[in-house]
């Protein structure tokens with residue numbers, strides 16, 4: 001076979017799902033081709049310095065714009081105040097009153113096409129799933145390798161922890177992913193309005209107000225028996241080093257490329273995978289044997305630099321002796337599977353795509369944590385470090401925490417071109433992530449058979465159990481707002497901008513009004529589960545517990561789309577953990593095949 005076109009493994013996508021996996025396969029000695037549609041920006045300060053995350057997610061260098069729907073109710077979506085429109089003159093209009101003739105785009109959901117994927121433009125917040133998230137996969141599939149205790153070992157393998165002592169055996173200390181935390185010493189200043197808020201918040205969430213400075217240093221990635229039920233302040237951990245340099249799969253890929261004599265990793269940037277190639281003539285199942293790609297920059301139409309009307313470049317083929325692994329992320333992996341003939345037969349037939357495997361779950365079950373914020377302006381500028389709190393609202397369905405909130409002198413209201421809004425030095429907000437949405441009804445569906453086109457993405461927020469989820473969000477907002485009233489008279493009263501604008505009398509801000517606010521203004525950026533791992537026999541379970549695409553051979557999906565539900569509050573670190581786990585599964589299969597070959601099995 002031609003070594004320039006044939007590899008042992010082909011991995012599509014270099015984000016948290018595909019990046020670590022490709023490096024592990026190469027480090028195990030297998031020739032591995034990593035295909036990435038974007039470029040490498042490791043030394044660009046917009047990406048390298050974690051504090052620039054907002055600039056990074058807005059930056060055209062890597063941005064892929066997906067314009068998503070939050071529901072099937074167009075009128076409801078049009079109430080989202082950051083709905084974005086194409087004005088036709090190369091600019092966006094964001095808001096509720098578009099100029100004449102503007103074309104509706106939808107709600108922006110940013111993604112990064114770059115070596116390292118969205119871990120190169122995200123805020124880097126590191127958190128772990130609940131133990132039950134991992135154990136649920138054991139229950140669904142019977143595969144005990146997913147037990148929570150075992151999954152922590154993957155954190156230890158990838159992590160280079162910079163705040164826990166080297167003797168702390170619950171952390172890893174020599175991995176490729178630096179994880180650091182923030183300095184919470186500001187919380188010792190009792191006269192700081194934000195500390196007064198913290199003390200009240202401590203009371204409201206069952207913590208000791210006199211201990212807030214110590215509580216603010218609690219290890220968010222720590223391992224303790226009540227870690228999923230304990231309401232507490234935490235020290236926000238991020239995947240970056242103590243000097244603020246971003247850490248991501250990019251570090252591991254580049255470290256692997258640095259020793260080509262030892263590690264046979266080839267990375268092709270500016271390369272868009274368009275189709276998986278199958279051998280359907282031999283074997284009992286279609287076997288993935290390679291991939292078709294287009295080479296060139298900005299080929300995908302989500303890329304704002306894409307030039308409309310340009311002819312598609314000619315297609316190239318690369319072949320895999322062993323396996324093809326798709327890690328294009330929660331929107332692109334299901335799209336690529338469908339373009340390759342794996343998906344709901346009726347949808348594929350609509351676009352004249354030959355059905356290789358009728359797999360109704362591909363692109364279905366998309367879900368996300370709901371996010372919203374309480375935002376206001378104090379009378380004077382507020383000095384504040386970051387308050388990170390995980391707590392349980394009284395109406396939470398289980399004993400577990402359902403809210404991750406971070407409060408401080410910032411504003412965060414979701415994503416749109418140019419986000420976030422700066423409301424002045426008086427701005428103060430608590431942004432919150434609500435976990436375990438009851439609804440898992442989102443979808444990623446084809447709009448055409450053209451691989452350069454974007455799919456249609458609809459999250460169908462609040463489709464099931466919406467009232468309960470909304471009441472938890474409202475309950476959290478009430479607790480956070482109440483804590484603000486302790487800020488002290490130099491700051492009070494807050495002029496709340498939402499969800500209960502102070503311009504309206506507080507009596508008119510009912511629970512129902514707040515619920516309506518969150519129903520129309522909730523946003524998200526932790527999408528998962530569009531090609532889920534699930535139980536044998538469940539036709540919606542696209543993958544088995546070893547990430548294998550059911551109905552095929554030699555094909556796996558390893559990225560955020562594989563999770564059966566959003567893994568806890570933030571998915572980036574959990575996705576890197578499953579990437580390394582998957583590498584173990586792929587290598588175990590290789591060893592098994594080699595042992596069979598040595599034993600002459602099949603001869």
Ligand SMILES: Cc1cc2nc3c(=O)[nH]c(=O)nc-3n(C[C@H](O)[C@H](O)[C@H](O)COP(=O)(O)OP(=O)(O)OC[C@H]3O[C@@H](n4cnc5c(N)ncnc54)[C@H](O)[C@@H]3O)c2cc1C
Pocket residue numbers: 012013014015016017018035036037038057109110111112113114115116117118119121122123124125126127271272273274327328329330332333336525526527558559560561570571572573575
């Ligand atoms: C703005 C923003 C902020 C976020 N903040 C946080 C945070 O603070 N903490 C956290 O835990 N999570 C955060 N997330 C979510 C987190 O970054 C993602 O969940 C995670 O990156 C998913 O990893 P992935 O490998 O599944 O996909 P991705 O990171 O999307 O990587 C997929 C890669 O595949 C490439 N690709 C896709 N299709 C193709 C194709 N056809 N051919 C070739 N290449 C292709 C893409 O270019 C990309 O590089 C954030 C997300 C966003 C958008």
